[in-house]
Amino acid sequence: MxxxxxxxxxxxxxxxxxxxxxxxxxxxxxxxxxxxxxxxxxxxxxxxxxxxxxxxxxxxxxxxxxxxxxxxxxxxxxxxxxxxxxxxxxxxxxxxxxxxxxxxxxxxxxxxxxxxxxxxTADFATREDLETMRRLMEEFEAELAMLGTRVDNLESRVAFLEDNQFSTTTKLDGEVIFALSGLFPNDDRYDTTGNGVTNRDFSDNIVFQHRTRLNFDTSFTGRDRLRTRLQARNVSDWSIDGRVTREARWGFRGDNENAVEVDVLSYRFPVGSKITAQIFANGVGMDDFLSTLNPFDSSGGGSISRFGQRNPILRTGGQQAGAGFAYKVSDALTFSAGYTADNAADAAQGLFGADYALGAQLQYENDTFGLGLTYINSYTKDGGLNHDTGSLPSNLDGNTPVVANNFGIEALVTPSDAFFVGGWVGFSDAVIIGQAEADVWNYALTLGFPDLGGEGNLLGFVVGQQPRLSGSELPVASLTAGDFGALGLGAREDRDLGYHIEAFYKWQLTEHIDITPGVIWLTNPGHNSTNSDVIAATVRTRFKF
Structure with a gap:
C-alpha cells in the first residue's frame, strides 16, 4: 500500500x-x-x-x-x-x-x-442577512444621508462650544425668585410701645419683591467645590417687624437695594475618605456646617417663613466667615463642627475679637429615621442672640454683650416616599453679661407630602412656637428700655403664648419653574395677647437654570 x-x-x-x-x-x-x-x-x-x-x-x-x-x-x-x-x-x-x-x-x-x-460561526451573518441589510440601506438611503449630515452638524457645534466655553472647571447655575406678598392684620390693636396702649403705626401694602442669585461652582479635582455667589435683592421686612414682632419674616428675606454683591465665597474639599472640610470667606451660616434634617430647609423651594426652615439656635452669634468639617463616623452617623465670626475681615476685631458662634453636632440618619443633637456657644459684643425670629424680647437686643449656650434636638421620620413628619426643640441659656440670665425656648412640628398631585410638588405644614423669652433673673425690659416694646417695665418674660401656623404648596410647573402659594397665621404676635392675630400671605415663583 x-x-x-x-x-x-x-x-x-x-x-x-x-x-x-x-x-x-x-x-x-x-x-x-x-x-x-x-x-x-x-x-x-x-x-x-x-x-x-x-x-x-x-x-x-x-x-x-x-x-x-x-x-x-x-x-x-x-x-x-x-x-x-x-x-x-x-x-x-x-x-x-x-x-x-x-x-x-x-x-x-x-x-x-x-x-x-x-x-x-453560529452567530455570523448569513448571505440572506447581508441581502436584507443591502435592501434596507437602499430603502433608507435618504434618511441615512440626513443622519450623517446631522452628525456632522453636531460635531461642528461641539467643536464650537469647546472652543468658546466659559470654563472647563466652572459650572453656572442661577435662581430668581419673584414674590407677591401681603400682610393682613385684623384691626388696629397692636402694642408698639410696651405700655399696654394699643395703636397701629405700620404699613401693610401688598408688595412685589425679588431675589436673584448666580452661583459659580468650580471644581479642580472633581471632589472639591469653590463657590462664588452673586446676589441682588429687595425683599425688605414688614414695618411691623421692629415694632411688634419678628415672626413675620420670609425665608427669602434680605434687601441690598438691588446692588450686586458677593453673597457667598466658600471652598469645600475632602480630607481623606471620611472628612469633608469647608472654609467660608463670606456668607456663612452655622447650618452650612451643622446640617439640618428638615426637608423644608430651603429659602427658594422649602418653607416660606424664616422660622420654618430650621431651628433658630443655628442663627445665633456672629456669622459671616468661618470654617468647619463633617466626619463620617459610619454610613448613618456623622459628627460635624464649625466656627463662625461676624467681623473676621476687620483688623480691629478679627476672627476671635467680635461676635462668634462655635458649634458641634452628632447626627444619625437612615432611610426612614433621623435624629440630631446640637450644641452652639454664641457671643455678641453689642448684645442680642441674633436669631432674628420670634418675639422682640427673645432676641435680647441691647447694648450689653450676651453669651449663650444653645441646645437643640431635631428628628425626622419618613414612613414612605409620600409623607414625612419631623420637628425640633431649641433652648438658649443666655447671660446678659454683668446683668442677668435669660431663657429662650422654641419648638416646631413639620409635616410634608412630597409629589402630591405630581412629581416635584410639595405640600407642607409648620406648626410651632417661635422663640419666646420664658424667664429672666432681672426685668430685661428695664435693661434695654425701648427695645422690648411688647414688655411692660418689670416684666421678666413674654406675657403670653403665641403660635406659628404655616401652610404652603409648591407646584412644580416645569423642570425649571415652580410656584408656591403660602400663608402664615400668627396668633398673639410677639407672644402678647394684646396684639391681634396677623396673617402673612405670599405667592413665591422660582426660576432655576
Missing part, C-alpha cells in the same frame, strides 16, 4: 495532500476487496476512529518527539481531536495505509472540522 512519507504541521495542507494521495495506485502488495474490508473493520474495532480526545501525540507509546512527523500528529490530536491510537496505546505510524482506511480517517477529520466551524 502507498504510505505517507511526510505529514504537514497544519490541518489544511494535510487534508489536501491526503486527497491527492487518493489518486495514486495502491502498493505492490495486492489485496483482495475482502481483505480491505476486513482491515477497515479491524481498524474500527480497535478504536482508531478519528474522534480523538485531544491529549496530544505524546499519549502514543511508539511516537517520540524526535520523530519527523511528531509535530503534525500532535497538531491533529490537540487542535482537531480527530485521531486515536490503538487500545494498547500505540499509533503504528510506520504501518502501511490502505485507501479505505484513508477515506474513513479523512471523513472523520472533515466532519470534526465542519463541527468546529459551525460552532464558531
Amino acid at each position: 502507498t504510505t505517507f512519507h511526510r505529514l504537514s504541521s497544519r490541518a489544511t495542507p494535510i487534508l489536501l495532500g491526503s486527497v491527492l494521495l487518493m489518486a495514486q495506485p495502491l502498493a505492490a502488495e495486492a489485496q483482495t476487496h475482502q481483505d480491505l474490508f476486513d482491515q477497515i473493520q479491524t481498524y474500527s474495532e480497535e478504536g482508531n476512529s478519528m474522534l480523538g480526545q485531544g491529549v496530544g501525540a505524546s499519549q502514543f507509546s511508539d511516537v517520540s518527539p524526535n520523530d519527523w512527523a511528531f509535530q503534525a500528529l500532535d497538531d491533529l490530536v490537540r487542535r482537531y481531536d480527530c485521531l486515536k491510537g490503538y487500545p494498547n496505546g500505540t499509533f503504528r505510524g510506520d504501518r502501511a495505509l490502505s485507501r479505505y482506511e484513508f477515506a474513513a480517517g479523512l471523513n472523520a477529520c472533515l466532519q470534526q472540522i465542519e463541527r468546529l466551524i459551525a460552532e464558531t
Whole structure:
C-alpha cells in the first residue's frame, strides 16, 4: 500500500495532500476487496476512529518527539481531536495505509472540522442577512444621508462650544425668585410701645419683591467645590417687624437695594475618605456646617417663613466667615463642627475679637429615621442672640454683650416616599453679661407630602412656637428700655403664648419653574395677647437654570 512519507504541521495542507494521495495506485502488495474490508473493520474495532480526545501525540507509546512527523500528529490530536491510537496505546505510524482506511480517517477529520466551524460561526451573518441589510440601506438611503449630515452638524457645534466655553472647571447655575406678598392684620390693636396702649403705626401694602442669585461652582479635582455667589435683592421686612414682632419674616428675606454683591465665597474639599472640610470667606451660616434634617430647609423651594426652615439656635452669634468639617463616623452617623465670626475681615476685631458662634453636632440618619443633637456657644459684643425670629424680647437686643449656650434636638421620620413628619426643640441659656440670665425656648412640628398631585410638588405644614423669652433673673425690659416694646417695665418674660401656623404648596410647573402659594397665621404676635392675630400671605415663583 502507498504510505505517507511526510505529514504537514497544519490541518489544511494535510487534508489536501491526503486527497491527492487518493489518486495514486495502491502498493505492490495486492489485496483482495475482502481483505480491505476486513482491515477497515479491524481498524474500527480497535478504536482508531478519528474522534480523538485531544491529549496530544505524546499519549502514543511508539511516537517520540524526535520523530519527523511528531509535530503534525500532535497538531491533529490537540487542535482537531480527530485521531486515536490503538487500545494498547500505540499509533503504528510506520504501518502501511490502505485507501479505505484513508477515506474513513479523512471523513472523520472533515466532519470534526465542519463541527468546529459551525460552532464558531453560529452567530455570523448569513448571505440572506447581508441581502436584507443591502435592501434596507437602499430603502433608507435618504434618511441615512440626513443622519450623517446631522452628525456632522453636531460635531461642528461641539467643536464650537469647546472652543468658546466659559470654563472647563466652572459650572453656572442661577435662581430668581419673584414674590407677591401681603400682610393682613385684623384691626388696629397692636402694642408698639410696651405700655399696654394699643395703636397701629405700620404699613401693610401688598408688595412685589425679588431675589436673584448666580452661583459659580468650580471644581479642580472633581471632589472639591469653590463657590462664588452673586446676589441682588429687595425683599425688605414688614414695618411691623421692629415694632411688634419678628415672626413675620420670609425665608427669602434680605434687601441690598438691588446692588450686586458677593453673597457667598466658600471652598469645600475632602480630607481623606471620611472628612469633608469647608472654609467660608463670606456668607456663612452655622447650618452650612451643622446640617439640618428638615426637608423644608430651603429659602427658594422649602418653607416660606424664616422660622420654618430650621431651628433658630443655628442663627445665633456672629456669622459671616468661618470654617468647619463633617466626619463620617459610619454610613448613618456623622459628627460635624464649625466656627463662625461676624467681623473676621476687620483688623480691629478679627476672627476671635467680635461676635462668634462655635458649634458641634452628632447626627444619625437612615432611610426612614433621623435624629440630631446640637450644641452652639454664641457671643455678641453689642448684645442680642441674633436669631432674628420670634418675639422682640427673645432676641435680647441691647447694648450689653450676651453669651449663650444653645441646645437643640431635631428628628425626622419618613414612613414612605409620600409623607414625612419631623420637628425640633431649641433652648438658649443666655447671660446678659454683668446683668442677668435669660431663657429662650422654641419648638416646631413639620409635616410634608412630597409629589402630591405630581412629581416635584410639595405640600407642607409648620406648626410651632417661635422663640419666646420664658424667664429672666432681672426685668430685661428695664435693661434695654425701648427695645422690648411688647414688655411692660418689670416684666421678666413674654406675657403670653403665641403660635406659628404655616401652610404652603409648591407646584412644580416645569423642570425649571415652580410656584408656591403660602400663608402664615400668627396668633398673639410677639407672644402678647394684646396684639391681634396677623396673617402673612405670599405667592413665591422660582426660576432655576
